[in-house]
Amino acid sequence: MNGSSLGMRLDPQRPFLGAGLKVAVVGGTSGIGAAFAKEMASKGADVIVMGRTFRDEGPRLTFIKADLSSVESMKAAAAELPAEDLDMLIFTNGILPAKTRVATSDGLEADLAVSYISRFVILRELSERLGTNRPRRPRVFVMGGPGLGEKGNPADLNAENSYSRFLQHGKTVAVNEALVLDAAARFPRLAVFGLNPGLIKTDIRSSITGTGCFFRFTEGVVGYCFPSAEVYAERLVPVLFAPALEKESGFHFNPKADAIKPSKVMTTQLTAKYIEATEALLARLPIKDGEKS
Ligand SMILES: NC(=O)c1ccc[n+]([C@@H]2O[C@H](COP(=O)([O-])OP(=O)(O)OC[C@H]3O[C@@H](n4cnc5c(N)ncnc54)[C@H](OP(=O)(O)O)[C@@H]3O)[C@@H](O)[C@H]2O)c1
Numbered sequence: 561m562n563g564s565s566l567g568m569r570l571d572p573q574r575p576f577l578g579a580g581l582k583v584a585v586v587g588g589t590s591g592i593g594a595a596f597a598k599e600m601a602s603k604g605a606d607v608i609v610m611g612r613t614f615r616d617e618g619p620r621l622t623f624i625k626a627d628l629s630s631v632e633s634m635k636a637a638a639a640e641l642p643a644e645d646l647d648m649l650i651f652t653n654g655i656l657p658a659k660t661r662v663a664t665s666d667g668l669e670a671d672l673a674v675s676y677i678s679r680f681v682i683l684r685e686l687s688e689r690l691g692t693n694r695p696r697r698p699r700v701f702v703m704g705g706p707g708l709g710e711k712g713n714p715a716d717l718n719a720e721n722s723y724s725r726f727l728q729h730g731k732t733v734a735v736n737e738a739l740v741l742d743a744a745a746r747f748p749r750l751a752v753f754g755l756n757p758g759l760i761k762t763d764i765r766s767s768i769t770g771t772g773c774f775f776r777f778t779e780g781v782v783g784y785c786f787p788s789a790e791v792y793a794e795r796l797v798p799v800l801f802a803p804a805l806e807k808e809s810g811f812h813f814n815p816k817a818d819a820i821k822p823s824k825v826m827t828t829q830l831t832a833k834y835i836e837a838t839e840a841l842l843a844r845l846p847i848k849d850g851e852k853s
Pocket of ligand 1: 586587588589590591592593610611612613614626627628629651652653654655674675703704705757758759760761762763764
């Protein structure tokens with residue numbers, strides 16, 4: 561990380577990349593990812609959105625259907641992406657953990673699978689080929705809650721021994737920050753950054769609140785107090801497109817689009833533990849019902 565990049569604010573008068581960029585947004589079919597995709601397309605980028613349901617037909621938007629809840633489908637999704645021709649890969653796919661542990665067909669806890677393992681698998685599948693036909697250093701952005709100091713616990717990453725929605729969410733946030741730091745070090749050819757959007761009104765919390773009055777009230781408050789996905793996208797896309805990022809890697813952006821340092825708690829050792837735990841978990845699949853790590 562170049563120290564000068566911290567505190568970096570972008571001069572809106574400076575030119576930024578846009579027209580002709582090739583971007584894939586995994587999780588670009590809804591919420592923040594969809595807002596990013598539309599904003600980038602409006603600036604002349606060709607954007608692939610990946611998810612289960614396409615909702616935003618429009619110029620420069622292409623859809624690839626993928627259900628990222630099994631490792632087989634994650635690998636198939638990676639194979640569908642035109643890795644060599646991408647300038648940018650953005651992960652905004654995600655869900656929130658359920659009240660009681662939900663397991664995927666592989667035996668992975670569902671939030672961990674969709675909001676993290678899919679990103680890990682896709683990035684590992686594409687890392688060597690990403691952007692090799694493009695003139696610029698390829699960029700990868702990982703959305704979650706990086707920089708907030710979430711430590712989580714790499715032990716029992718898959719919540720096979722005990723499950724709490726709150727703790728599992730903390731693990732998913734922390735392990736995504738570890739993914740950014742590990743990928744920045746492991747793949748120096750790539751520029752890798754974390755994105756912390758803060759609170760944004762989307763449908764993601766409906767799995768907790770339902771879609772009734774409480775959901776409408778909660779999201780009404782979030783929508784009143786915090787920027788919409790569209791406003792956040794207008795703020796972030798110039799940063800994602802900034803030529804200044806060409807030589808950078810391994811840090812994050814806060815909701816205001818300011819560059820921020822990685823969490824102090826996310827040391828090199830903890831990052832390595834999370835990545836080791838991920839690799840060990842993938843090597844054990846499929847995990848049978850009731851199996852303990
Ligand atoms: N909204 C917030 O306040 C907030 C705060 C902090 C962090 N974040 C993070 O920001 C990211 C985006 O969140 P959001 O609020 O924009 O959520 P969202 O509106 O619910 O969008 C989630 C995206 O993930 C995709 N997705 C979910 N399950 C999938 C599956 N099994 N297979 C393939 N794609 C799947 C959805 O695609 P389909 O709908 O097509 O299935 C959708 O495109 C997440 O990582 C979230 O944790 C959000």
